[in-house]
Amino acid sequence: MTTQKTERRLVVPGETIVSDDDKLPGDFTIKQGKDIIANRYGLVDDSARIIKIIPISGVFEPRRGNTVIGRVKDINFSGWNIEIGGPYGAFLPLSECPRFINRNDIAEFANIGDVMNAKIWGIKKGGIDLTLKSRGLGKLEGGRIIKINPHKVPRVIGKEGSMINLIKNSTNTEITVGQNGYIWIKGSEEGEKKAEQAIKLVVEEAISSGLTEKIEKFLGGKK
Amino acid sequence: MPYTKRPDKRKMDEIRGIRAEVGIIPNANGSALFAFGDTVAIAAVYGPKPLHPQHLQEPDTGIIRCVYNMLPFSVTERARPGPSRRSKEIGLVSGNALAAVVDLKRFPGTVIDVEIMILQANASTRCAGINAAAMALADAGIVMKEMVTSVSIGKIDDKIVTDVVGDEEYYSEGEGSTDIPFTITSNSKAITHLQLDGKIQVSRFKEAVEAAQKACAKVLDYQIRALKGEKIDETKK
DSSP states (O other), rough: OOOOOOOOOOOOOOOOEETTTOOEETTTEEEEETEEEEOOOOOOOOHHHSSEEEEEOOOOOOOTTEEEEEEEEEETTTTEEESSSSOOOOEEGGGSSSSOOOOOOOGGGTTTTTEEEEEEEEEEEEEEEEOSSSSEEEEESSSSSOOOGGGGGHHOOGGGGGHHHHHHHHHHHEEOTTTTTTEEEEEEEHHHHHHHHHHHHHHHHHSSSSSHHHHHHHHHHHH | OOOOOOOTTTOOOOOOEEEEEEEETTTSSEEEEEEETTTTEEEEEEEEEOOOSSGGGGGTTOOOEEEEEEOGGGSSOOOOSSOOOOHHHHHHHHHHHHHBBGGGSSSSSEEEEEEEEEEEEESSSHHHHHHHHHHHHTTOOOSSSSSSEEEEEEETTTTEEEEEEEEHHHOOOOEEEEEEEEEESSSSSOOOEOOSOOOOOOOHHHHHHHHHHHHHHHHHHHHHHHTTTTEEEOTTT
16 A cells, blocks of 8 residues: 655646546546646545545535534424534424424423534435434533534544544543534533644644644643 | 836836735635735635525525725725725626636525725725635635636726726826726636726727736736745735
8 A cells, every 4th residue: 555645736726737638537626628627726636547626625515424513593393403504504303303302392402502413314405404313413511612624624533533532531521523613622621722722733733744743742741 | 298107117018016825814714815016905705605685595506795895094095984886886796707717506595705805905906806806715615617817907098008006097198098907717718807997999909908818827826826825925026
């Protein structure tokens, strides 16, 4: 296996990535004659025959199966409207809630302003449907929410959760990361602050190598 | 006296020193600063996000909502804050100039908010604004076919000049002054915005288009370099 240490190229919309008949256009690229042209600002992945662009900025783009964190914005007869960032609002129907809820008082389970960890169950025209029917989903009590660029989420989590576990363990906090870039942190006031700073640092230095050491140093330094 | 010398001693086809930078507004999804000499514009992009009020939503496409705003301190005499007839019109044409290259169909029923603020004005503000907005859109990760670049071409007396300044706009001798802002796309070289203030012969207009294409190619280079992380400031030279 080849290690991917080579720096990826940054491209701008309209830029020709490569001029080769053998290559095929992938995500956010188009083919015009021989040229493969970028349609979005981001890094080029040209390791395979299909050339694609890895976005580095922009709002959350919802996909089915994403686990997201959101805040309850409104309650109606059939469920909760939840704000998850991105282009559309989301709705969590009462029927997608695994435990018994009194239909006459659904605010008992989750009120406006409460934080929910849910999964995207379906995307319809102009709306997203959420569900709580899966392991680890539900209401998040207390804590705080911070928002980061959703394209940096994989960095914050790290390989098999190494980065987030490091932050969790050394700040003694509970952290849940939503794929929409919303992160819920709960712990002591000190720990929450420290964890937030560490996450912000990860986001800022997402491209630099030796990131784990840097974070370790940051977390160990001011403890 | 024929018009032979420009007030700032530039060549007829020379652009003022450019300043370009992206990511200047942390809270926005994308942002940029663009300056032609002492005309400075910043732009911020928010979205795509849900559009309210609902009756403005388009069921098959997203929309661009572009606001152009000249800040009170941008000109010598304080500009009255708030939207004016002029700023509404410029916002509309700037939005249209940008919408031509943006893939709005990806998120129907949403809006992309583009806010252009003029910090300092010395003519060509809408061009600086569109350049900044195009960079901000790219920085915001919006899917777009290509970039757009804007530049103003003037006819002062009988000379075709690139990147008009305030003093030239008020030139009244000979044939007087004409100001033509162009917005041109980066690959297909299509014109997505064109206005004309003054009068010009058809034969001279062709010259103006050619001058605009030449100038836009130069400006595009700055936009791309800024997007790739460079902080360019040549306004002092």
